[in-house]
Amino acid sequence: MRRFDIVTLDSPNRAPLRIEGFLFGEHHDNAPSVAIVGAMNGDQINQLYVASGLVEYLRRKEEEGKIIGEILVIPAVNPYALNMGEKNWPLDKTDLNMMFPGYDQGETTQRITARLFETLKGYDYGIILEGRRDQGMCLPYVKLIQSGYEDLDAVRDLGMGFVHYRPYEPIETAMLQYNWQLWETNAFAIVFGKNGAIDQSDSDEVHNALIRFLSKRKLLDWPVFEGKKSNILHSQQITLLKASRAGIFIPKVHCGAFVKKGEVIGLIMDALSGEKREKMVAPCEGIVTCQYSHPLIFQNSIAFRIASVEHSSTQERL
Amino acid sequence: MGLIEEVLTIELPVGESFRIQRCRYLPLKGESNKRISVVSGIHGDELEGQYVCFLLGQWLRENPEKIRGTIDIYPAINSLGLDSITRSIPFYGVDLNRTFPGSKNDFLPAQIADGVVEVMRGSDIAVDIHSSNIFLREIPQVRIAKSQEKMLVPLANLLNIDFVWVHDAVTVLESTFAHAMNTIGTKTLVVEMGVGMRLGKAYGHQLLDGLLNLMAHEGILDIDPLDVRFPIQSHVGEVAYLNASSPGLFVPAIEHCQVIEKGSLVGHIVSPLSGEILDDVIAPIGGILFTIRAYPIVYEGSLLGRIFGEKQ
Ligand SMILES: [Zn+2]
Numbered sequence: 298m299r300r301f302d303i304v305t306l307d308s309p310n311r312a313p314l315r316i317e318g319f320l321f322g323e324h325h326d327n328a329p330s331v332a333i334v335g336a337m338n339g340d341q342i343n344q345l346y347v348a349s350g351l352v353e354y355l356r357r358k359e360e361e362g363k364i365i366g367e368i369l370v371i372p373a374v375n376p377y378a379l380n381m382g383e384k385n386w387p388l389d390k391t392d393l394n395m396m397f398p399g400y401d402q403g404e405t406t407q408r409i410t411a412r413l414f415e416t417l418k419g420y421d422y423g424i425i426l427e428g429r430r431d432q433g434m435c436l437p438y439v440k441l442i443q444s445g446y447e448d449l450d451a452v453r454d455l456g457m458g459f460v461h462y463r464p465y466e467p468i469e470t471a472m473l474q475y476n477w478q479l480w481e482t483n484a485f486a487i488v489f490g491k492n493g494a495i496d497q498s499d500s501d502e503v504h505n506a507l508i509r510f511l512s513k514r515k516l517l518d519w520p521v522f523e524g525k526k527s528n529i530l531h532s533q534q535i536t537l538l539k540a541s542r543a544g545i546f547i548p549k550v551h552c553g554a555f556v557k558k559g560e561v562i563g564l565i566m567d568a569l570s571g572e573k574r575e576k577m578v579a580p581c582e583g584i585v586t587c588q589y590s591h592p593l594i595f596q597n598s599i600a601f602r603i604a605s606v607e608h609s610s611t612q613e614r615l
Numbered sequence: 616m617g618l619i620e621e622v623l624t625i626e627l628p629v630g631e632s633f634r635i636q637r638c639r640y641l642p643l644k645g646e647s648n649k650r651i652s653v654v655s656g657i658h659g660d661e662l663e664g665q666y667v668c669f670l671l672g673q674w675l676r677e678n679p680e681k682i683r684g685t686i687d688i689y690p691a692i693n694s695l696g697l698d699s700i701t702r703s704i705p706f707y708g709v710d711l712n713r714t715f716p717g718s719k720n721d722f723l724p725a726q727i728a729d730g731v732v733e734v735m736r737g738s739d740i741a742v743d744i745h746s747s748n749i750f751l752r753e754i755p756q757v758r759i760a761k762s763q764e765k766m767l768v769p770l771a772n773l774l775n776i777d778f779v780w781v782h783d784a785v786t787v788l789e790s791t792f793a794h795a796m797n798t799i800g801t802k803t804l805v806v807e808m809g810v811g812m813r814l815g816k817a818y819g820h821q822l823l824d825g826l827l828n829l830m831a832h833e834g835i836l837d838i839d840p841l842d843v844r845f846p847i848q849s850h851v852g853e854v855a856y857l858n859a860s861s862p863g864l865f866v867p868a869i870e871h872c873q874v875i876e877k878g879s880l881v882g883h884i885v886s887p888l889s890g891e892i893l894d895d896v897i898a899p900i901g902g903i904l905f906t907i908r909a910y911p912i913v914y915e916g917s918l919l920g921r922i923f924g925e926k927q
Binding site for chain 2: 306307308309310384385388389390395402403404405406407408431432466467468470471537539542543545568593594595597598599
């Protein structure tokens with residue numbers, strides 16, 4: 298293992314920023330290379346945890362001589378934010394994952410992402426550990442955007458239950474996945490966890506999926522159990538259940554639950570009077586892939602996302 | 616007097632609703648011929664537009680007989696943010712101006728964006744007033760995406776601003792209010808002036824004159840066009856960016872945006888710890904310094920200023 302600074306940046310007053318990388322194995326003609334990016338925001342503790350756990354696992358596997366290709370792990374892109382409970386770059390509040398591909402003559406965060414991206418270019422596979430961008434938590438899933446450079450076969454080797462495969466949105470052109478794909482890295486994101494927290498079972502699932510991927514893609518000489526068969530979900534298969542009222546949100550089921558049409562899956566209470574404001578009823582049969590995770594819910598917030606085999610009438614993103 | 620209406624309400628969890636209010640002015644008699652929306656506070660830390668809204672409202676109250684069209688004033692789009700010094704949509708931390716056109720089915724910021732578009736749909740013109748952010752001070756300027764240049768520059772030239780900046784299209788900017796409105800046929804101008812969290816009275820009056828002039832030309836107000844300044848056009852020159860070469864405290868040598876010569880001193884970056892001057896910030900070209908840093912703490916790369924000058 299080689300531990301090294303990918304980006305360093307002096308600060309006016311605090312200790313310098315260091316984005317550290319952990320490099321395993323070496324270039325091999327018969328094995329691909331992969332880079333894995335952990336917490337890009339300061340609330341992605343789960344992503345940090347999975348990435349650092351992977352570093353420890355790979356360190357041991359390297360000592361056993363089991364690593365064939367080259368594997369780079371970057372557990373924390375934004376340690377400054379992690380160290381102060383911020384989500385974004387602490388001075389100007391820019392989201393580092395909205396600054397790609399970066400610009401080495403530009404603003405501070407563009408320079409950081411430009412230097413980082415120089416290191417990330419050229420890998421065969423790029424895996425981004427992502428948190429949700431809203432107040433939700435979800436079953437771990439793969440987010441693969443359609444840019445024309447994506448590789449659906451590769452993501453199946455993770456053995457994760459759901460792959461959300463969809464066109465990119467305009468803002469995603471400033472994110473790492475899109476730009477990495479443009480530079481011909483097979484890039485995808487694994488979205489999981491609840492921001493600011495660690496979920497052990499989700500973390501274990503993602504950890505195992507990463508090891509499975511490394512093994513199946515012949516970077517790791519180590520047998521693994523088969524994972525799940527991936528369901529490729531398109532936006533039309535996701536049904537949204539929204540809160541028609543704001544208040545205190547009491548979910549009655551959790552991510553991964555199989556729900557029947559008509560089943561009561563959540564309640565909303567008036568936050569002041571305690572009266573029941575809404576009984577949330579599953580509009581279809583399916584699996585709850587995502588639920589609102591804050592105890593106070595806003596009107597029209599998406600309380601649940603339910604994935605069904607059949608296409609739903611409301612079309613939305615996962 | 617205008618009609619004050621709540622045009623968007625979204626219930627909040629604890630005994631309150633998020634709201635957007637507008638004040639609408641209509642002709643005293645006869646049909647309205649055109650509709651304009653004057654918008655501020657998409658970013659909750661930008662206040663210059665609130666003052667412009669006040670000045671315009673004050674003028675319209677004093678001159679109701681001049682009104683020939685529908686004039687809608689929306690001083691506070693991100694009302695939660697404005698009242699709490701929060702640039703983004705509170706709770707979500709999302710920049711509203713990266714969330715357009717939004718959707719009813721999505722999270723609160725997207726619902727707000729969608730509501731804003733729906734409320735303003737059908738306006739002939741919209742003027743979206745920003746005041747940079749807390750980091751930078753700007754002279755009054757309008758920014759226009761290259762693809763909208765032909766349609767919007769003639770309107771921008773009426774606004775009594777100092778500078779029209781036509782920039783290359785960036786895909787990310789497809790998620791702005793201006794892009795969403797231009798897409799549905801409302802000619803939308805984005806004004807940047809002043810600095811975040813502060814008020815500059817002179818700029819407010821300057822833009823008021825511009826708005827009155829624009830409405831005179833468009834027949835929304837029955838007044839003579841005003842004698843306004845003609846803005847510098849970005850296509851005749853180039854923009855040079857001054858980025859900090861080292862971290863430290865930026866101490867400007869120039870108080871306000873002004874014309875400067877090539878090689879002149881814009882400011883210093885100094886070290887409070889060692890007492891050293893770390894860098895002299897020198898103008899790489901001559902021209903008008905239309906942006907200058909207002910917030911002194913800088914990292915490498917922090918924008919210190921922008922100069923518009925002749926092509927080299
Ligand atoms: Zn703004």
